[in-house]
Every structure is written in C-alpha cells, then in structure tokens.
Amino acid sequence: MRGRAKVGTLAAAVALAVVAALPGAAPVVVAGAHATTVAKSVPTLAGCPLFPANSAWRKDISHARVNPHSKAWVRSVGLSGHLHADFGSNPSYGIPYSVVPTSQPKVEVTFTAYGDESDRGPYPIPPKARIEAGSDRHVLVASRNCHVYELYGARRSGNSWRAASGAVFDLRSNKLRPAGWTSADAAGLPILPGLVRPDEIRAGHIDHALRFTVARTQRGYIHPATHQAGSTNSMSAPPMGARFRLKASFSLKGYHGAALIILRCLKKYGMFVADNGSNWFISGATYRGWNDDDLNQLKRVPGSAFQVVATGRIRH
Known part of the structure; x- marks a missing residue:
C-alpha cells in the first residue's frame, strides 16, 4: 500500500529514507529538508513505463466487484489445487x-x-x-x-x-490486438509484461498483474484478451482474460521473500488467464538466481483462496 506523506523535519526525512531501504517499501523522494513525498511506483521494462497509467495491467483490483461466475470458475480450476511457480533456479524452467x-x-x-x-x-x-x-x-x-x-x-x-x-x-499504448487475434500467447495478451521478474523481486514490489495458466477454458475471452483457445462452451469454465485475485482475507503471515512479494501483488493486481496449461501455474522469467525455497512457499496457497473479479463481458 502506497500513499503520500509530508514530513517537516530533516530527522523525519532521514527516518523515511531508512524505511524506504527495507524490502517492499515504496521509493521516497526528498525535496529539500522540508518536504518528503512517497512516490507511487511505476512498473518499467527496458527503461520504459510498463503501459500507460490507465492500462488494465496496472489497474488496482483489490476492491473490484466479484464476478458472478467467480465460484464456478475457481471451482473449475481447482479449490484444493495450489499455486505453483512455473519458474525457478533450474534454467529449463521459466520464460527467458x-x-x-x-x-x-x-x-x-x-x-x-x-x-x-x-x-x-x-x-x-x-x-x-x-x-x-x-x-x-x-x-x-x-x-x-x-x-x-x-x-x-x-x-x-x-x-x-x-x-x-x-x-x-x-508499451506506450493500451491498444489491443484485433478481435479474435492470437499473439504469442493463446489469450492474445503480451507475455513478458505478465512475468514475475527478478528485478521486481529485488525492488520489493510488483506493480502489475501477472500471467497464469489453467487446464480447461471456455470458448470466449474478456478484454484485454482478444483470443480464445477453449475446449468447452460451458459457462462453468473461465475464459481467456479472466482476472483472478487473492482474497483480502487470506493471511500472509509466515510468508517471506519472493513469495510474499508475489502474494501481495496478487491481492492488489491479480493475474490473467493467459493460456491453457497446468492449473494455478504462475509464469516467471528464467533466472538461475531464484530462491526455490522462497518460491515453494506458494504451494501452500490453495485455489480456494482466490476469487474472480468483474472486468468486462465475455466475448465469443
């Protein structure tokens, strides 16, 4: 959670600077000795902002309305299944x-x-x-x-x-793929912006939605997805582009490191159904430096801890 704060003393400014150095803290910009502003984080990629500020990828959905199909879609992916990092220190995992x-x-x-x-x-x-x-x-x-x-x-x-x-x-535009078009991903979404990247973990926060896979999808999609690759017409299965959110009530006590940063992200920004694959598998970048013990904490998060938010109509 990040906001704005003003501090009138140099001592307080120094204290905030110390806090900013802690994992997960927001960046602090000090303007002289009399004003300190806690700046909102802007996700970047290759030195560029990761899409405009009003992009769906950067939308805070922590208070978004729950989708009417939420229970059915979470049940379809698996209530007793668990989150899984589809990346790790083994270089054959993840997407380079x-x-x-x-x-x-x-x-x-x-x-x-x-x-x-x-x-x-x-x-x-x-x-x-x-x-x-x-x-x-x-x-x-x-x-x-x-x-x-x-x-x-x-x-x-x-x-x-x-x-x-x-x-x-x-990255400077919110323009979607043409209706019905795929991309390098089944949902017609970009892949790289939805990966968990090591630079963001080092920074202590991820400020955009993530990408994950499910085994069974319906023949439909929700923007910003533009393509479907479903196997059923049943409304009980999620479409491409459905946005899942970790429930606010799910306790993060006991989680640490990369897992804690990812789970905080999933509460605020959620994750898009981007492709057919193993249920609850989150995508990340290939990186030998991943701490597998940290990432394995995600396996303690059950499917029942998620819900789907309402982000638009299903297109067929």
Whole structure:
C-alpha cells in the first residue's frame, strides 16, 4: 500500500529514507529538508513505463466487484489445487527474455500456423536470443524503443527465424490486438509484461498483474484478451482474460521473500488467464538466481483462496 506523506523535519526525512531501504517499501523522494513525498511506483521494462497509467495491467483490483461466475470458475480450476511457480533456479524452467538497444539490427521472421494473425517483421532479435524450453518455444524481446516483440513456436532459420505466430506490443499504448487475434500467447495478451521478474523481486514490489495458466477454458475471452483457445462452451469454465485475485482475507503471515512479494501483488493486481496449461501455474522469467525455497512457499496457497473479479463481458 502506497500513499503520500509530508514530513517537516530533516530527522523525519532521514527516518523515511531508512524505511524506504527495507524490502517492499515504496521509493521516497526528498525535496529539500522540508518536504518528503512517497512516490507511487511505476512498473518499467527496458527503461520504459510498463503501459500507460490507465492500462488494465496496472489497474488496482483489490476492491473490484466479484464476478458472478467467480465460484464456478475457481471451482473449475481447482479449490484444493495450489499455486505453483512455473519458474525457478533450474534454467529449463521459466520464460527467458532479452532486452536490446534501439540500435539492435532487425531480422526477418516467417510465420506459419497463424501468419494471418501475426505482426509482420522484421523483429530486433539478437543472434543469441534464448528460446524457451519445452513445446511453446517462446522468444521474447524488449527493446528500449518501448516495444515488446514476442514469438511462439520459434526456430532459427539461418540468419532469420520461423515462428508459428508473433506479436508486437507498444508499451506506450493500451491498444489491443484485433478481435479474435492470437499473439504469442493463446489469450492474445503480451507475455513478458505478465512475468514475475527478478528485478521486481529485488525492488520489493510488483506493480502489475501477472500471467497464469489453467487446464480447461471456455470458448470466449474478456478484454484485454482478444483470443480464445477453449475446449468447452460451458459457462462453468473461465475464459481467456479472466482476472483472478487473492482474497483480502487470506493471511500472509509466515510468508517471506519472493513469495510474499508475489502474494501481495496478487491481492492488489491479480493475474490473467493467459493460456491453457497446468492449473494455478504462475509464469516467471528464467533466472538461475531464484530462491526455490522462497518460491515453494506458494504451494501452500490453495485455489480456494482466490476469487474472480468483474472486468468486462465475455466475448465469443
């Protein structure tokens, strides 16, 4: 929770500066010796704000109305299932990404399965860009020109690339994909902005929604998602883009480190259903420095601790 405070003495300003150095504390900006402002955190990526301030990704949903289908959708994902970090110190877990300068040379990309729903290249993919382990084979690149470039089913092809689909997102815009279009993700959402990243854990706070997977989705989507990949027409299963929130009543006592930061985020910003996969699996960046013991605390959080908030109508 962050707000604004004014302090009239240098001693108080110093005290606030000390608090700001603690994990999870908000940044403190000191204007002279007579005024101290606790600034609201702005999530960034590649040196750019992570979407505009009014982006759905940055919306505080801690007090949002509960979706009428909440109980059914949580039950569908699993009341007795548990949260799980789909990333860790093992480099074969998580989704790797690259940050490149504006001068990064662009390379051609040939799209196959979803070429008619892909953003044409070229893309600024570095020669040593890492490909996600497993079948999805995502390649994610954040450019300092404030754009994110993402590929699904990516494979190198000489000096160029082939991919099942690709999408480009402008971090300065709230513009969605065209209705019905996929991206590098099944929901038509960007992937990289929804990852748990080590730089945010080091900062002590995550100020945007996260991304997670569920095994069974209905054939529909809620904005900002633009695409469905469901297996049922049943309203008892969540659609792509459904936004789950950790209940305010769920106690965080006993949690620490990365798990505590993630859980605080899930209470305030929640997480979007972004793809079909294992239930309650949260996505994070590939990083050898993850503390697996910290992340394993998430396995103590049951599905029953979540609810779904009302963020818009289901589109079919």
